Amino acid sequence: MPITETRGVRNRNPGNIDYNSANQWQGQLKPDPAIEKRFARFDTPENGIRALGKLLLTYQRKHGLKTVKAIISRWAPAVENDTAAYVRAVEASTGTAPGAEIDLTQAPLMRGFVKAIIHHENAGYAYPDAVLAEGVRRALA
Template identity: 90%
Template sequence: MPTTETRGVRNKNPGNIDYNPANQWQGQLKPDPAIEKRFARFDSPENGIRALGKLLLTYQRKHGLKTVKAIINRWAPSAENDTAAYVRAVEANTGTRPGAEVDLGQPPVMTGFVKAIIHHENAGYAYPDVVVVEGVRRALA
């Protein structure tokens, strides 16, 4: 691991999910502004990945977002991100044609999404496959 971990890796929240008291995520640690003012923290990267996956599923199922572009535009607003580059990276990682509909309920699609988001949010960081697979399994359970 690099000596300077990214915030997402340090918080075991590789999707950089904002803390919201309404979200009672599995494995979420109680907020501590001395450690982290904005983002949720988790007890394991698997639970952080689970929350990331659950949030993506909510975007798809509750909000009807079916394309990589629609999902990433909500995940990473253009005010804070180069959303077009982010979308291209996720499409490439999931083997999705621009504008094609995706089904995040399919483990390979969810895994590709999660890996691309972790890579983008954490300066190229990649967890071992076993960690990602377990986080995705928890998200889809």
């Protein structure tokens, strides 16, 4: 039986970022409702990871969200997710204590955060380390 790719992997949008015409993401593909009605699609997984990282940085810089719980509560609202489990998974992946303030401009922390989101959003999927590292590098550039 063939393994079906998750929507996030198929769209090269592993954070499952909603499509918004105001977002001019690097590598974002033109919307095509025949392929995907809700989520953005990207030309490469690295650009999808870049967008994910840039959005997380916006949450910190523009919205002042400084903890894993604050960021994930905005990223994955409780109406659609088990936010508490999601927060625990990200804290475990980043080695962050519950409630601790974090700085996503630190590459190792960003990498752990993004890796945990990708894992959670895509049924345990993990990109090769080189793909993840390049996407994070682009986000922090």
